[in-house]
Amino acid sequence: MxxxxxxxxxxxxxxxxxxxxxxxxxxxxxxxxxxxxxxxxxxxxxxxxxxxxxxxxxxxxxxxxxxxxxxxxxxxxxxxxxxxxxxxxxxxxxxxxxxxxxxxxxxxxxxxxxxxxxxxxxxxxxSDGTYEEEYSCWPPAICMILISLVEIVMFCYDAAHGSTTAVGPLAKIFIYNPNRRHEAWRFITYMFVHVGVVHLLVNLLVQLFLGVPLEMVHRWWRVSLVYLAGVAAGSLATSLTDPRVHLAGASGGVYALIAAHIATIIMNWAEMEFAIIQLLVFLLLAAVDIGTAVYDRYWGVGVTNIGYVAHLAGAIAGLLVGIGVLRNLEKRKWEKRLWLAAVITYCSLMLAGILANIFWVNHFPATQL
The missing domain is CATH 1.10.238.10 (EF-hand)
Structure with a gap:
């Protein structure tokens, strides 16, 4: 009382x-x-x-x-x-x-x-709260902006030297060239090289619209890991499936960002207000790309220069690395098992790709300097 x-x-x-x-x-x-x-x-x-x-x-x-x-x-x-x-x-x-x-x-x-x-x-x-309330403008999301600026500067430099088709002085140094696989940086730096203005603009728009929101929640270093994982996976997979192809463009990283959004939707499903709508949008984008690839392969007219293998490999890497490194606001038991499976799968695939590129010498054309 x-x-x-x-x-x-x-x-x-x-x-x-x-x-x-x-x-x-x-x-x-x-x-x-x-x-x-x-x-x-x-x-x-x-x-x-x-x-x-x-x-x-x-x-x-x-x-x-x-x-x-x-x-x-x-x-x-x-x-x-x-x-x-x-x-x-x-x-x-x-x-x-x-x-x-x-x-x-x-x-x-x-x-x-x-x-x-x-x-x-x-x-x-x-619980830790909804996914939406984790958006923050501080620290500023500048990683994707800086990468985009580097791509623009390199493209403009080569354009000033008379080339916008990935044959300029910088493009020759950074493009992925299967004859120069020993220059290991090319497996990453090809992302700075683009073939034409349209190619550059499309990648810039997608990586900024998708990358910046991810940075605002997950911070720059996590998004950088996802992006670079997609770039590396794209070049490794392309070199094994098309060993004579020169590879240019940031599409591997861009598709990694797309898949990373799917990963964060999966891992934060209960914390996102419109999870099902967002998932359907990204799955639709993936379906359109796959459908275009199949059409070009079997019914398309002429030769396509689009690296669909890099798209696919980048998306797989983005999904696996996204599950592995992006923030999970409320951990559940099944998500911990999924995290472990994603990390093991990604590391195994990357190790296999690296070893194959090093030791499967007969698969590649003779080195031409």
Missing amino acids: PGQGETTVSVPLTPTRSDLYWRRIFNKYDRDADGKISYAELKEIIESREYEHDLPDNVVEKIMVLADKDNSGHLDFNEFVEMMHNPDFKAVFGHFVARYVHSIVPHRGPVDTTVVSTHSKSIFNY
């Missing part, structure tokens, strides 16, 4: 979805995880680069004056929730919170929660 003057705090055994909304917001601003939001914490968050657009400066003082019922200098969770539900506070704070909730709160089914109730508070332990 509570003593005289005490108030009884009613905590539901199962939190409502609204409670989870406010808890997620509260925990974001509770930077030191002490169960309360101080004036100093709010001020620090507002002035930081990460949260500079969440709340205007003049809101902080009003929050403390209106919502800090016990004049403690901070807001506990109950005060925070009461403020959110108090119609008198909507003009001060509600617009910004509503916009924030709309942008980060998952719109899928309820997440798993564990509630520990005490006399004055509830402690919620829930």
Whole structure:
């Protein structure tokens, strides 16, 4: 029985979805995880680069004056929730919170929660959150931008020397040439060489539109690994299937990014709002490319210069490496087994491809310097 003057705090055994909304917001601003939001914490968050657009400066003082019922200098969770539900506070704070909730709160089914109730508070332990709220502009996603700039500069340099068809001075150094397989850098650097403006623009558009969003969630080094894995797999596979083909273009890396999106959808299915739609879009892209390859192979007129083997190998590498290195926001047992299988499969295929390129000498044309 509570003593005289005490108030009884009613905590539901199962939190409502609204409670989870406010808890997620509260925990974001509770930077030191002490169960309360101080004036100093709010001020620090507002002035930081990460949260500079969440709340205007003049809101902080009003929050403390209106919502800090016990004049403690901070807001506990109950005060925070009461403020959110108090119609008198909507003009001060509600617009910004509503916009924030709309942008980060998952719109899928309820997440798993564990509630520990005490006399004055509830402690919620829930999953890592939705995939969408992991997007961040800091650190900036510049890896794909830098790679694209290098490709543009190299193309322009060769164009200035009279060639846009991968026979310019830089292209001769970096293109994959089966007669120069001993120059190992060519298995990677061919991604900087493009045959014509259209070839360059298509790869630039795809890798920027797909690569930058991946970087914003998974960070540059993970996306770089996926991209380079696709490039390397594309050249290794092409050299084994078409040992007389010179290979140019970033398509292996581009298709690795496409497959990496599929990998992250698989690994974060429950955390993504439109997972099925995104998966269908990427599968449609893959189906169109495969269909085009089959048509060109059996019914096409003339000779095609598109390296479909590099596309396929890059996509497989992107899927396997994506599962291996991209962030998995909520690990499940089957996903751990899938991760292990993907890592073993990728390493085995790459090792086989490298060894075949080194020791299967009779498969390749005689070296011509």
